[in-house]
Amino acid sequence: xxxxxxxxxxxxxxxxxxxxxxxxxxxxxxxxxxxxxxxxxxxxxxxxxxxxxxxxxxxxxxxxxxxxxxxxxxxxxxxxxxxxxxxxxxxxxxxxxxxxxxxxxxxxxxxxxxxxxxxxxxxxxxxxxxxxxxxxxxxxxxxxxxxxxxxxxxxxxxxxx
Amino acid sequence: xxxxxxxxxxxxxxxxxxxxxxxxxxxxxxxxxxxxxxxxxxxxxxxxxxxxxxxxxxxxxxxxxxxxxxxxxxxxxxxxxxxxxxxxxxxxxxxxxxxxxxxxxxxxxxxxxxxxxxxxxxxxxxxxxxxxxxxxxxxxxxxxxxxxxxxxxxxxxxxxxxxxxxxxxxxxxxxxxxxxxxxxxxxxxxxxxxxxxxxxxxxxxxxxxxxxxxxxxxxxxxxxxxxxxxxxxxxxxxxxxxxxxxxxxxxxxxxxxxxxxxxxxxxxxxxxxxxxxxxxxxxxxxxxxxxxxxxxxxxxxxxxxxxxxxxxxxxxxxxxxxxxxxxxxxxxxxxxxxxxxxxxxxxxxxxxxxxxxxxxxxxxxxxxxxxxxxxxxxxxxxxxxxxxxxxxxxxxxxxxxxxxxxxxxxxxxxxxxxxxxxxxxxxxxxxxxxxxxxxxxxxxxxxxxxxxxxxxxxxxxxxxxxxxxxxxxxxxxxxxxxxxxxxxxxxxxxxxxxxxxxxxxxxxxxxxxxxxxxxxxxxxxxxxxxxxxxxxxxxxxxxxxxxxxxx
Numbered sequence: 001x002x003x004x005x006x007x008x009x010x011x012x013x014x015x016x017x018x019x020x021x022x023x024x025x026x027x028x029x030x031x032x033x034x035x036x037x038x039x040x041x042x043x044x045x046x047x048x049x050x051x052x053x054x055x056x057x058x059x060x061x062x063x064x065x066x067x068x069x070x071x072x073x074x075x076x077x078x079x080x081x082x083x084x085x086x087x088x089x090x091x092x093x094x095x096x097x098x099x100x101x102x103x104x105x106x107x108x109x110x111x112x113x114x115x116x117x118x119x120x121x122x123x124x125x126x127x128x129x130x131x132x133x134x135x136x137x138x139x140x141x142x143x144x145x146x147x148x149x150x151x152x153x154x155x156x157x158x159x160x161x
Numbered sequence: 162x163x164x165x166x167x168x169x170x171x172x173x174x175x176x177x178x179x180x181x182x183x184x185x186x187x188x189x190x191x192x193x194x195x196x197x198x199x200x201x202x203x204x205x206x207x208x209x210x211x212x213x214x215x216x217x218x219x220x221x222x223x224x225x226x227x228x229x230x231x232x233x234x235x236x237x238x239x240x241x242x243x244x245x246x247x248x249x250x251x252x253x254x255x256x257x258x259x260x261x262x263x264x265x266x267x268x269x270x271x272x273x274x275x276x277x278x279x280x281x282x283x284x285x286x287x288x289x290x291x292x293x294x295x296x297x298x299x300x301x302x303x304x305x306x307x308x309x310x311x312x313x314x315x316x317x318x319x320x321x322x323x324x325x326x327x328x329x330x331x332x333x334x335x336x337x338x339x340x341x342x343x344x345x346x347x348x349x350x351x352x353x354x355x356x357x358x359x360x361x362x363x364x365x366x367x368x369x370x371x372x373x374x375x376x377x378x379x380x381x382x383x384x385x386x387x388x389x390x391x392x393x394x395x396x397x398x399x400x401x402x403x404x405x406x407x408x409x410x411x412x413x414x415x416x417x418x419x420x421x422x423x424x425x426x427x428x429x430x431x432x433x434x435x436x437x438x439x440x441x442x443x444x445x446x447x448x449x450x451x452x453x454x455x456x457x458x459x460x461x462x463x464x465x466x467x468x469x470x471x472x473x474x475x476x477x478x479x480x481x482x483x484x485x486x487x488x489x490x491x492x493x494x495x496x497x498x499x500x501x502x503x504x505x506x507x508x509x510x511x512x513x514x515x516x517x518x519x520x521x522x523x524x525x526x527x528x529x530x531x532x533x534x535x536x537x538x539x540x541x542x543x544x545x546x547x548x549x550x551x552x553x554x555x556x557x558x559x560x561x562x563x564x565x566x567x568x569x570x571x572x573x574x575x576x577x578x579x580x581x582x583x584x585x586x587x588x589x590x591x592x593x594x595x596x597x598x599x600x601x602x603x604x605x606x607x608x609x610x611x612x613x614x615x616x617x618x619x620x621x622x623x624x625x626x627x628x629x630x631x632x633x634x635x636x637x638x639x640x641x642x643x644x645x646x647x648x649x650x651x652x653x654x655x656x657x658x659x660x661x662x663x664x665x666x667x668x669x670x671x672x673x674x675x676x677x678x679x680x681x682x683x684x685x686x687x688x689x690x691x692x693x694x695x696x697x698x699x700x701x702x703x704x705x706x707x708x709x710x711x712x
Contacts (some may be wrong), residue, residue: 081199081282083322089320089398094436111183111200118318134186139178142173146312148388149439150319 001105005123007136012125014051014072030074033058036066051101056084060091067098075121077106086119094122094149097108113139118150162223163308163453165273173270173313176277180204181263183493186360188260203283203321205276206262209583214246215254215262216279217269221289221307221331222250222534222541226521228547229532230303239265244517246502246510248574248625249328250288250534255581277315282323284314284395284477290332290339291535294454294496295543297489299357301350303333305451305635306387309442313388320395324402325410327395328367340536340652342366342374343628346394348387359383364394364424365416365424369624372383373413376421378428378469385447389440392431397424456542457529462494479554481603483566487550494547499529500557501538501564501572505601506594509575510538519560527553536625537574537613570600570612570679574625578618578635585618587635587642588668592616595672600679611691613651628652630693631678632659644671648678648704649696662705674708680704681707 017029023042030051036043043050043066051072052063063073065122073092075085085104092098104116105125113135116124126135165173180200187197201207205216217232224232232252236244239261240254247253257265269275272398279286287310294302314320320327333350341347347363348574360382366375382390398412416424453554473480488497500520502510512520524532526541527549533541545553557563566572573596576582578589593616600606615629617635626632632647643665650659666674679692686695696704 056632080196081322082404083320084400084404086319086322087396090396094439095434109196111196115316115318115321134191137182138179141182142172142175142316144168144175145316145318146172146315148442149436158511 001125001128002130002132003123003125004132004135007132007139009132014049016053028071030072033062036070037062040066040069051103054088055107056082056088058088060088060096063092063098064096067096070098070100072101072103073098074103074105077104077108080107080109081110086115089116089119089121110135110138116143117145118145120151162225163220163304163450169273170270170310171691173273173275173277174267176204176316177263177266178276184259184263190308199281199322199426202281203278204262204266204687205278205279206257206259207583209255209581210579210585211581212256213259213262213302214581215265215276216247217252217274217276218279218286218478219250219252219274219310220536221287221293222291222536223293223304223305224532224534225530226525226532228272228274231268231274233514233521235265235268236514236517241438243511243513245577246534246538246540247509248536248538248576248623249279249286250291250536251286252534252596253577255577268426274580280326281321282325282327282328283321284323284329286316287311287314288328288330288339288344290334290337291533291541292338292488292497292543293333293533294456295490295492295495296334296336296338297333297337297491299350299491300352301333302454303348303350304454304659305447306348306360306384308450308453308563309387309447310391313391317395319392320399323395323399324404325407325412327398327412327482329390329391335654337652337654337656338535340625340628340656342656343368343372343625343652344375344393348377350384353381357383360387361556362390364428365421367411367413368625368627369411370408370620370622371411371413371639372622372627373417374656374658376416378421378425385441385444386437388434388442389437390428390432392440393428393435396431397427399457401427456492457531459492459495459544460546462492462546462548464493466494469547469550472551476551478565479551481607482554482563484609485565485569485656486567487545490544491683492544496545496547496550498542498545498550498553499567500542500562501566502539502562503566503572504561505571506598508590509573512540516560516562519556519562523553523556539572539695549701566601566606567605568611568613569606570609571597571606572612572615573597573614573616574629575616576618576623578616578624582618582623584621585635586620586637587618587644589616589618589624591633592633592635592644592668592671596675599672599676609683609690609692611693611694612679614675615650625652626650627658628656630696631675633675636665641644642668644668646671646674646678646708648701649693651693660701662701663709677707678704 049071053074330344331348362379363375528542529544575589575593579585615623616633617626647659
C-alpha cells in the first residue's frame with residue numbers, strides 16, 4: 001500500500017499498533033480510538049509520535065480532548081463512494097483546529113485526489129497499482145474551485161472577478 | 162442571463178479534459194467499470210438499456226438561442242436528431258457513443274454549458290421556477306441564488322460522495338411551480354415583516370418509493386447566509402444519512418427517522434459552529450451574479466394590445482392557445498409564452514432538432530433571446546410582447562409547436578420508461594400517448610380543465626406520479642406490466658401525495674380507467690371546481706366505485 005505525501009511516494013514511518021500489543025515508548029504508532037481513550041496518560045508520556053485511526057462513523061468530538069497528543073489522524077474510506085470522511089476531515093481542520101497529518105486510507109482512488117486535498121488530507125494510502133503520475137495529474141486536473149474556505153485550487157475568493 | 166467569465170470557462174474546460182482522460186483510462190482498461198461508474202455519472206453519463214445516455218444540465222432551466230442551437234447540433238451530430246427534456250429541466254440524449262462524449266462536452270463548453278452533476282450521488286442540477294424573473298407573483302428572482310448554488314455545488318470537495326443523489330429547487334413566487342417540497346432541499350424567497358427578502362427552507366422531501374413532503378426547517382434565513390446554512394444541512398446528511406440501503410439513503414429518510422425537530426436541531430448546531438464568513442460569498446460577488454439577471458429593457462407598452470383583442474375575437478384557435486399557453490408577465494404589454502412539447506399522441510418532452518432550431522430563432526425574434534425549460538417538460542419563451550403573440554403563434558404552428566394544452570389532460574409528464582431506461586419496470590411513453598389520444602380532443606380537454614396526469618415507469622418516480630392529480634405508476638409482475646393509479650397528488654404550494662385507489666390495471670385497461678375517473682369528476686364537480694378541488698372535497702370513494710365497478 002504506497003503512501004503519497006506532497007506528490008511523492010514516501011516511506012511510511014508509522015506503524016498501526018495491533019490491539020494485543022503494548023503501547024511502545026518509542027516509534028510512530030497509530031492506535032485505535034479505544035486505545036487512545038483508555039491510555040491517555042501513557043500516550044501523553046511517549047517520546048515519539050502517536051496517531052489514531054477512527055471509523056468513518058465516529059464523531060470527531062471524541063478526539064477533542066486528545067488532540068494535543070495527536071500528530072496524525074487516519075480516516076477511513078471503506079468504499080471510495082462512502083464520503084463520510086470528507087466531512088470528518090473538514091470538521092477536524094476547521095472546527096477542532098487539528099494541524100497534524102490527516103491520512104486517507106482504505107479504498108482511496110486517484111480520481112479523488114483533488115477533493116481529498118481540498119478538505120484537508122495531506123497523506124494518502126492509495127490502492128496498489130495506481131501510478132504516482134496519474135495521481136499527481138488527477139490532483140492537479142482542476143486548478144479552480146468554486147467553494148470558499150476549502151484548500152487547494154484557486155478559489156473564487158482569490159480570483160479577480 | 163448568466164454569462165461565464167474566465168473562471169467559469171476555465172473550470173468547465175478543465176472538467177472536460179479531466180473526463181477525457183478518464184474515458185481514455187476506461188477504454189484502455191486502466192479503470193474498471195465499477196471505478197468509472199461514479200466518475201461518468203458525475204458527468205451526466207448513464208449506461209441504459211440499449212446505449213449510453215447523456216444528460217446535459219440546463220441550470221435552473223434557462224437557455225439562450227445559441228445554446229438551444231447547440232443542443233440541436235448535438236442531436237443531429239451525435240444522436241438521432243432529437244432530444245428529451247426532463248422533469249429536472251435537463252435534456253437527455255439517448256444514443257451517444259462513449260468515445261464521442263468528451264467531444265460533446267467540449268461543444269457544450271463552447272456555449273457555456275455542461276453535464277456536470279446531472280447524475281451521481283452528489284448535488285444535482287439546481288432547478289427553479291420556470292417563470293423566474295418574469296412571473297407576476299414573485300417576491301424576488303430566484304435565479305441569481307440558483308446560479309450561486311450551481312457554482313457552489315459544482316465539484317464540491319466535501320459533498321461529491323453523498324449517501325444518495327441530492328436535489329435542490331428554488332422559487333421566488335407564492336405559487337409553487339418548482340415543486341419545492343418534493344425536493345431534498347426546497348427554498349422559497351419571501352418577505353418578512355420588515356419587508357426584507359430571505360429564504361424559507363424546507364428539507365427532506367422526495368418522491369421514489371417513499372414519497373415525503375419536506376417539512377420546514379427554517380422559517381427565515383437571511384439571503385447571505387444561504388451557503389453556510391446549506392453546508393450545515395449537507396454535512397449532517399453526509400455524516401448521518403444511511404449508506405447501507407440505497408432505498409433508505411435519501412435525506413428524507415434521515416429527516417423522518419430523526420424527526421423534523423431533531424434534524425433541525427442538528428443542522429442548527431452545525432450551522433452555529435460553521436465558519437460562515439469563510440464560506441459565504443462576498444456582497445460584491447452576489448451583486449456581480451445578480452447583475453446578469455437584471456430585468457431586460459422592456460419596451461414601454463400599454464397593458465392591452467388593441468390588435469391582439471381583435472385577433473382573439475376572430476381566431477378561435479389562437480384565442481384558445483392564448484388562454485391556455487400565455488401567462489401573466491410582470492411587465493405591462495408582455496406575456497409568458499408556454500410552448501407545449503405534448504402534441505396529441507406524441508412523446509412528452511421530446512423535441513426534434515428542427516423544433517429546437519425553430520424555438521431558438523423565435524426566441525431571438527420575439528423573446529429577448531431567452532428560453533426556459535419547465536419541469537413539466539415544456540418550453541417557455543418568457544418575454545413576448547403581446548403585439549407579437551399572433552405572429553409567434555403562427556410560426557409555432559409551422560413547427561407543430563402550437564398545441565393549446567398547457568395544464569390540460571394531454572399535458573402529461575412521463576419518464577422515458579422501459580423504452581429507454583435501465584431501471585424501468587414498465588413502459589411510460591405508450592401509456593402517455595394512449596391517454597393523450599383518448600382525452601386529447603381540444604374541446605373535451607378544455608371542458609375537463611386543469612388536470613395533471615403524471616406517469617412513472619418504475620418506483621423511482623421520475624415521472625412525478627406522486628404529485629399527479631392522476632398519478633400512474635408502471636410496475637411488473639410475472640413478466641406483465643401493470644399500472645397503479647394514485648389520485649389527489651400535487652406539487653404546488655398546497656403539495657400533497659397522491660393516494661393509491663386500489664388494484665392496478667393492465668396496459669390495455671388503464672386508459673379506460675383514467676377516462677372513467679375523468680368522467681366521474683365531470684359528473685360530480687360543482688361550481689367549476691377543478692379535478693383536484695373536487696377530489697379534495699369528495700375523497701377517493703366515488704372514483705373507486707366508478708373504476709372498480711366497470712372493471
